[in-house]
Amino acid sequence: MSMEGSTTGRNGIGKVLGGIGSTPVLLAIFMITLAFNAGVRRSHDLTWPPYMDHARDASFAQSILDGHYGEDPLYTGESMWFTPMVFTLEAYAVEFTGVDLQVLQARAGAFWNLLAPIVFFLLAWRWFGSSVAVVALAAYLFVLPGQEPGWAVATYSPLFLAMNFAQGLFFLMLLVLFRAFRSVSWVVWAAVGIGAGLLFLSHAAPAILIVAMIAIHIISRAIAAWRIRDRAQAGRYLLCGVAAGATFILVSLPLIWYVVGDYMLDQKDRIPTAFTYEPLSFRHADRFLFHNVTLFVAMGIAGLFLLFRGKRSPQRTLMLMWVGLTTTLALYAYLAMELGLKYGIMMPTSVPSFHFYSYLKTAMALGVGIAVLRMLQWVVDRYHGDRSAEFKRDRLAAMTAVLVLVGTLAIYPTNANRPDLVNTRMFSMTRMADTDATDMYTILRDKLPWEAVVLCDDELSLWVVMASARKTVATNASMANPYVLPAPREAARAQLLAALERSDPEAPKVLEAYHVTHVLVRTADIDRMPELTHWFPQSIHTNGTYALYAR
């Protein structure tokens, strides 16, 4: 059985769109709206987003709102370093709608992230036919996440984070590559480069995958043409590669202008990339097995195996690259982190390993679709072997629809109440309950100038200061500019915080070196800080929990 168009024979986005109202499309709408309903229910009343990643994004969005795009909102004199698509969208959405930035971050993901399941469904239909697409979509939405957090696995999630939002663009780029792999037109490949650049501005991990796919395809085809002495064809492929590379660089200038131009990609703080999603570390192999010794993974592997041993096709090639690259890069990222931490061997790193794990599991959702269809095909052939091809095709489509419908109904209550949605909401509510922190955040954002540098401890920098885009001496290294060495800043912060408790004649030099203008402390700690008003005599704002002073 051919995988592509295996049941309906319909292929092509035009035919997919022409099939609106058909059973697969109705089922897709049924499933996506169910997932959307769960996402909206868990986020519609939140006023603060759950994670410190959101505070980092808010700091960059606020930098745009304050007219300082290109600057690091947390460290004086440093440059922008994070993929800008999502925080730029946030800033313009706030600018045009007037909605509060944190409310937008907490609630908008449920809407923006719908791009991912919609394009995933279109991709699966385009590559493998409508029946595989509905099964794969059901697996992607309702089975894949299990008990894992929404930032660690690719599925629809109301989390408005770059890693969640970029999934949709990644699937879109796979559709573009599917078309481009049959072309030697430099115009087509220039368009591919633009798409890859936009993806890179959204999130680095899927962009690395797409750029690697482009490079493998172009280089292998150019070498193959060269080997048969077709130099003209080899030249055309090289031209395609140059076109894709040039447009990629051009489109991604809003980021690489800074990270290459200012920093030459010299990553001094390796903590952000060393972050390991615990179940992906050897120490927590039991948790990895808990999440992955499942029917979903078994079916996913079986489906991918069936695909890979089948006949050659562009989608098979792309899936091979997808699975091969995600597996290799996930292992590499983990190995580089372990070698760096344990043996001091510094290998180039880019993003944490869990991003590639996440995309590997998405490939498995397609594998599940392929495996289930192959099983149903077997059942139809077994019991209706003597019937016409049309009868068997209709029977297969009907069985697929019933299976997906019953499966979705059965699993939905569990999926709609999964830990990812419920626990994430609790993170938000915990932060929302700290109204004093929000009050102080508002003061920092509205009363302090852009250049202000607020001395505070690690926790306060994440909990209160970061989202305001006002600077600090040192923040948590996992959320800080990776091109700035964290140790000197952390040492300076420790010295200055200690100087609030006991006299330190060296403190003025350090205060000047880091341009410190304010200090943020907890009111409960003021009693043990006799030097506080010596260095920061001016009280700016105090509430029940926090106090802000100026020099």
Place this chain on the structure above:
Amino acid sequence: MDPLPRKLLAITILCALWAAVVLVAFVPVEKDAVVGSYRLHSSWFLQKEARPARIDLDKDGELRVYADHGEVTLRAKWWWDAAEGFLRSDARELDRRIRGYHGWTGTTLYWRLAPSFDYGEELEMQRLDR
């Protein structure tokens, strides 16, 4: 049947099923449905984390956690947050550690292995008193 009425019928059925499953999934869990004695389902893989052998949630708001040999290791007060589906407790390590939701077979409770929300591995709680 003509294609159009058949399509409308299919859409109506899908809408009805959509509404039904949403209603089932988001029925609030009430305190009375939670009261009882429980043990945790075992998992082949998650063996390292410490876990109670049994948990009693009494109707009068007392919670008892038992070790393997039957000794009570913790007594605390508990109440149920029906809006969020979490057990609340004056014992910090148990506050929001147990959650529940309503599914096709009734209320299901889960025990989160980690005290914090960071990672979500949970074990289903199996009723002992039914």
